[in-house]
Amino acid sequence: MRDFSSDRQWLALNTVTVKSWSLEQAIDGCARAGITAIAPWRDIVQRCGVERAAKLLRASGLTITCLCRGGMFTAADEPGRRAAIDDNRRAIDEAAAIGAGSLILVVGGLPPGSKDLVGAHRQVRDGIAAVLPHARAAAVPLAIEPLHPMTAADRACVNTLAHANDLCEELGEGVGVAIDAYHVWWDPDLPRQVARSAGRILSYHVCDWLVPTRDLVFDRGMPGDGIIDLPRLRGLVEDAGYAGHCDVEILSAENWWKRDPDEVVRICIERHQSVV
Ligand code: ZN
Numbered sequence: 001m002r003d004f005s006s007d008r009q010w011l012a013l014n015t016v017t018v019k020s021w022s023l024e025q026a027i028d029g030c031a032r033a034g035i036t037a038i039a040p041w042r043d044i045v046q047r048c049g050v051e052r053a054a055k056l057l058r059a060s061g062l063t064i065t066c067l068c069r070g071g072m073f074t075a076a077d078e079p080g081r082r083a084a085i086d087d088n089r090r091a092i093d094e095a096a097a098i099g100a101g102s103l104i105l106v107v108g109g110l111p112p113g114s115k116d117l118v119g120a121h122r123q124v125r126d127g128i129a130a131v132l133p134h135a136r137a138a139a140v141p142l143a144i145e146p147l148h149p150m151t152a153a154d155r156a157c158v159n160t161l162a163h164a165n166d167l168c169e170e171l172g173e174g175v176g177v178a179i180d181a182y183h184v185w186w187d188p189d190l191p192r193q194v195a196r197s198a199g200r201i202l203s204y205h206v207c208d209w210l211v212p213t214r215d216l217v218f219d220r221g222m223p224g225d226g227i228i229d230l231p232r233l234r235g236l237v238e239d240a241g242y243a244g245h246c247d248v249e250i251l252s253a254e255n256w257w258k259r260d261p262d263e264v265v266r267i268c269i270e271r272h273q274s275v276v
Pocket of ligand 1: 145180205249
């Protein structure tokens with residue numbers, strides 16, 4: 001396993017961790033902190049303007065680990081599904097423009113009012129298949145991120161790495177997985193499924209699971225503040241051949257989003273070196 005004790009080279013700042021910053025501010029903040037990689041979200045890239053964002057990111061010399069996020073393929077009707085596919089093609093173009101290593105897919109949950117989970121799974125598979133030729137042509141790998149099962153209804157109905165691996169094997173070249181510690185830590189099948197992901201782990205995200213968790217989306221912890229055995233998980237991921245960045249991705253409405261972003265970044269670096 002790589003020694004991170006004096007490392008910041010393999011730390012990537014996911015911009016949602018410093019939610020109050022614009023893209024320009026996040027780029028400057030990374031420079032101040034000596035961070036060399038970033039994972040921007042689409043909203044701040046769009047606010048900056050995609051062309052200008054691409055120019056600023058290129059000039060910064062930052063590695064763009066991934067763009068967050070595409071997906072949300074499930075919808076109640078055909079026009080809704082088509083709109084999602086169009087939006088994913090735009091997301092692929094944005095990822096290509098900024099030179100992102102992959103486009104993260106949060107695949108979508110049950111359509112409003114639906115109980116048809118099997119149908120939702122099918123919509124996800126068909127949606128990814130529909131945008132895959134565009135992604136291949138743009139050389140943007142699609143990273144399916146399984147989300148914790150608590151999000152199956154409203155955010156993502158792919159909830160295990162096993163399911164994501166199945167989709168990768170069905171869909172073929174150009175599709176891989178994003179492994180987020182927050183979403184997969186609980187899975188007893190994890191060692192086997194991470195090993196099975198070898199060669200297609202496109203992105204690795206870290207934060208921590210707090211006890212108790214007070215919000216299903218916006219109460220993620222700083223690495224080291226919760227109960228996830230992060231070194232064990234990174235060991236599994238690296239044993240599967242992953243040698244890329246650890247993206248620190250913390251959605252935290254009541255704590256970290258209220259703090260000074262420079263302080264948050266400083267603590268991210270400390271924890272990256274001590275507990276990730
Ligand atoms: Zn993530």
